[in-house]
């Protein structure tokens with residue numbers, strides 16, 4: 001197996017509604033043991049991010065999360081926890097996560113498939129390969145989001161321009177000449 005310990009420090013943030021400490025994700029490994037301080041900020045969702053439940057800190061307790069590897073091993077019977085961390089305007093926050101992962105080159109496949117069920121994996125695959133696929137999917141989603149945002153901004157600029165009186169557009173053109181002529 002492979003084990004990693006990550007310490008997350010979230011500085012306090014004056015406008016917590018404008019950002020996230022850690023964006024929505026599932027952990028890639030088998031099981032995560034998470035120790036959080038009393039500030040709170042870990043949230044989980046069961047409906048794809050529409051609603052969020054805060055995981056209240058409990059003194060001396062670990063939060064135990066199932067990751068993707070655990071999800072695949074059980075052929076989806078046990079769910080990988082979909083979660084995020086928000087920030088706080090009054091307090092900084094610390095959490096320590098220990099990820100129990102499979103060895104990177106270990107082959108994974110569902111341990112048991114019940115009658116009438118289909119395997120979640122088309123073929124046995126190494127743990128590292130599922131991780132790489134997940135990362136490239138995440139990068140592609142981020143790229144598309146960025147593109148959509150840029151297009152939205154361009155449309156907004158266009159709409160603003162269309163709403164301006166002719167003299168103003170003319171003045172703007174003169175100002176930015178020769179780049180915009």
Ligand SMILES: O=C(O)CCC(=O)C(=O)O
Nearest residue numbers: 006008036042085095097
């Ligand atoms: O800080 C937290 O509560 C969550 C940390 C986490 O999800 C992670 O490190 O993967």
Ligand SMILES: [Fe+2]
Nearest residue numbers: 025026027083
């Ligand atoms: Fe996580």
